Amino acid sequence: xxxxxxRVTVSNMEIVDGAGVVxxxxxxxxxxxxxxxxxxxxxxxxxxxxxxxxxxAVAAEVKGVAxxxxxxxxxxxxxxxxxxxxxxxxxxxxCSNAGTGGGTSAAAPDDHVWQRVWEVNTMAHxxxxxxxxxxxxxxxxxxxxxxxxxxxxxxMLGAAPYSVTKHAAEAYAxxxxxxxxxxxxxxxxxxxxxxxxxMLADSGHAGETVLMDAAIEPExxxxxxxxxxxxxxxxxxxxxxxxxxxxxxxxxxxxWLRGMNKLQRRIEEKEKA
Ligand SMILES: NC(=O)c1ccc[n+]([C@@H]2O[C@H](COP(=O)([O-])OP(=O)(O)OC[C@H]3O[C@@H](n4cnc5c(N)ncnc54)[C@H](O)[C@@H]3O)[C@@H](O)[C@H]2O)c1
Numbered sequence: 366x367x368x369x370x371x372r373v374t375v376s377n378m379e380i381v382d383g384a385g386v387v388x389x390x391x392x393x394x395x396x397x398x399x400x401x402x403x404x405x406x407x408x409x410x411x412x413x414x415x416x417x418x419x420x421x422a423v424a425a426e427v428k429g430v431a432x433x434x435x436x437x438x439x440x441x442x443x444x445x446x447x448x449x450x451x452x453x454x455x456x457x458x459x460c461s462n463a464g465t466g467g468g469t470s471a472a473a474p475d476d477h478v479w480q481r482v483w484e485v486n487t488m489a490h491x492x493x494x495x496x497x498x499x500x501x502x503x504x505x506x507x508x509x510x511x512x513x514x515x516x517x518x519x520x521m522l523g524a525a526p527y528s529v530t531k532h533a534a535e536a537y538a539x540x541x542x543x544x545x546x547x548x549x550x551x552x553x554x555x556x557x558x559x560x561x562x563x564m565l566a567d568s569g570h571a572g573e574t575v576l577m578d579a580a581i582e583p584e585x586x587x588x589x590x591x592x593x594x595x596x597x598x599x600x601x602x603x604x605x606x607x608x609x610x611x612x613x614x615x616x617x618x619x620x621w622l623r624g625m626n627k628l629q630r631r632i633e634e635k636e637k638a
Contacts, residue, residue: 378595380508382407385453387445389436389489390463392419394562395512395555398583399460400427402591408458411449415463436463437485442492455504459497461490462512462555464531466564469523469571479526486530490537498545505549510590511538515558515604518611522629523571542599553593555601557586570635575628579604 386403390396392414404410404427414420417433424431432448435441449456465485467478490511501507516524517531538554546552559565559576560583568576581603589603602608614621 378406378591380457380506381594384408384457385411385449385455386458386460387411387413387432387449387453387456388460388462389413389445389493390415390512391460392416392423394564395557395560395583395586396460396462397423398587399462399510399590400429402584402587403458403460404429406591409453411445411452413445413463436461436489436493437465437481439488439492442489443496446493446496455500456497457506458508458510459493460510460512461493462510463489464512464514464564466524466527466568469525469569471525473526482526482530483533486527487533487537490534494537494541498550501550502545502548507549508551508553508594509538509541510553510555511535512555513538515556515602515607515610517554518556518607519614520625521571522575522625522632523569538599551597552599553590553601554599555586555590555603556607557581557589557602558604558607560586560603571632574632574635579606 381403386408388396388400388410391400391412400410400412400423410427410429411432412420412424412429413432413434413436415435420431420433430452432445434445436445463485465482467482473479494509497507511534513534514531516528517535520528535554535556538552541550542552559572559580561580562583565572565576565580586603589601593601
């Protein structure tokens with residue numbers, strides 16, 4: 366239950382044992398680590414991924430069920446939730462984790478980049494919540510986990526569509542929590558910086574310059590999520606320093622922007638070298 370300060374007073378980890386859990390993008394990286402960790406805590410896990418073989422492999426490992434498909438389309442989300450309900454009965458925890466990095470600059474085109482990144486990084490959460498909320502509100506209980514990014518609180522250089530759609534994901538998570546906490550919805554929003562996954566490996570000079578040094582393992586993200594579930598905390602910050610950057614951005618935006626632009630110039634020097 367949520368107290369007046371918005372903190373959940375009963376540990377949400379208690380409900381993971383035996384819970385029906387869905388993880389999108391669970392075939393690799395952060396999603397796989399979350400699937401493994403929640404299964405180890407006793408959850409029954411449905412593993413979604415675009416890559417059917419990856420979904421099958423993780424599902425077999427966690428003694429769960431694979432539900433491959435595209436979490437970035439309306440049909441994909443509807444089919445996943447129907448398949449998960451068929452296997453689990455109720456979905457107790459939905460981890461909307463799949464994301465895409467696509468698109469680098471201000472010149473990124475509308476259709477193939479901005480729209481696709483918007484569908485995967487933002488609309489996937491909106492569509493899943495639309496399907497799940499009526500049942501959760503009726504039961505007075507449900508947990509929605511959104512993997513956004515520190516880019517959703519700050520920005521990611523070299524990735525305009527990613528930064529914008531992760532801000533939208535974080536804003537949507539906040540809106541859900543603000544609107545439905547008193548009716549039994551618990552929301553966690555995961556906002557890491559660099560995590561050693563394929564996505565980071567593909568992030569080019571910007572990722573190398575900004576994220577690589579402080580990059581962490583996907584398992585640390587899953588640990589941070591479990592800690593936040595135990596404490597009933599909305600923001601999951603596997604890199605604690607993000608809280609300070611976020612505060613600086615809010616209180617001295619120009620200083621923060623000057624720092625970011627300095628980093629941008631370092632990326633450009635690397636690109637020229
Ligand atoms: N790696 C990082 O540094 C980092 C940092 C902050 C946030 N994130 C976020 O974490 C989430 C997971 O990223 P990751 O680093 O584990 O990536 P990853 O590329 O290592 O793994 C993502 C998995 O999701 C699957 N996938 C991609 N698009 C999908 C779709 N439309 N439907 C279903 N499955 C899909 C991929 O096949 C892959 O198995 C993303 O939302 C990402 O934006 C990653």
